[in-house]
Amino acid sequence: MKCPKCKLExxxxxxxxxxxxxxxxxxxxxWFDKNELKITRDHRDRDLSWLDFDLWEDKNKLMxxxxxxxxxxxxxxxxxxxxxxxDVMVDICLTCHGVWLDxxxxxxxxxxxxxxxxxxxxxxxxxxxxxxxxxxxxxPDHADVELRHIVIIMKLLEYRFLxxxxxxxxxxxxxxx
Numbered sequence: 001m002k003c004p005k006c007k008l009e010x011x012x013x014x015x016x017x018x019x020x021x022x023x024x025x026x027x028x029x030x031w032f033d034k035n036e037l038k039i040t041r042d043h044r045d046r047d048l049s050w051l052d053f054d055l056w057e058d059k060n061k062l063m064x065x066x067x068x069x070x071x072x073x074x075x076x077x078x079x080x081x082x083x084x085x086x087d088v089m090v091d092i093c094l095t096c097h098g099v100w101l102d103x104x105x106x107x108x109x110x111x112x113x114x115x116x117x118x119x120x121x122x123x124x125x126x127x128x129x130x131x132x133x134x135x136x137x138x139x140p141d142h143a144d145v146e147l148r149h150i151v152i153i154m155k156l157l158e159y160r161f162l163x164x165x166x167x168x169x170x171x172x173x174x175x176x177x
Contacts, residue, residue, distance in 0.1 A: 001073065004072050004091070005024065005027050005100075005102070006024055011023060011024055016106075017039075017043035021033075027102070027103060028103030029100060030100070031072055031073075031098060031099075032101070033096070033098050034096060034097040037099045037106075040106070041109065045113075048113050048117070049152065050132060050148075051113055055083070069091055071093040071096060071100075072098075073093065073098055074096050076095045076096075078093055078100055079093075079094060080092075084113065084116075085112065085113070085116045086108065086113060086116075087108075088101075088109050088112060122164065125153060125156060125157040129153045132149045132150045132153060
C-alpha cells in the first residue's frame with residue numbers, strides 16, 4: 001500500500017498498543033483499517049473506551065480534504081471530519097471505514113479525549129452513566145463491554161465527586177474498613 005500523503009512511500013506494518021497498523025516512514029502518517037483506531041485508543045488508555053462515536057454517522061459534517069488524498073486500500077477519496085470532541089481533523093474513507101492520521105494526531109486525539117473526561121461535570125457523568133445503562137439494556141449481548149464502560153464512568157464520577165467535595169472524601173477515608 002502506498003502512503004496517501006507522500007504517494008511514493010510504501011506503508012510499513014508496525015505494532016502500536018497491540019494493534020498492527022500501517023505507517024509511513026517518510027511523513028509519519030498512520031493508516032488504521034476499520035476499528036483499529038478505536039482498539040488502539042482503548043489499549044492506550046482504558047478509561048477512554050466508553051467514549052463511543054461513529055465518524056461516519058453524520059455525513060453533513062464531512063469535508064473534502066483540501067489536497068486530494070485517496071484511500072490506500074481502495075483508492076476512494078478521503079474525507080475530513082473532526083474526531084469526536086477533539087479538535088483533530090482526521091481523514092476517513094466512506095467505503096472501507098479506514099482512518100488516516102497525520103504525524104502526532106494519535107497523541108493529540110488521546111490528549112483531547114483525556115481533557116474531555118477530566119473536564120466533565122458531575123451531571124455530565126451522570127448523563128453518560130444513564131446512556132451506558134440504556135446501551136446495556138438495549139444490547140444485553142454486549143453486557144461485558146457495557147458493564148466495563150459503566151464501571152469506568154462510575155470510577156470517574158467518584159473521583160470527580162471526591163475532588164469536588166474534599167471534606168466528604170476526608171470523612172470517608174477516616175471510616176474503618
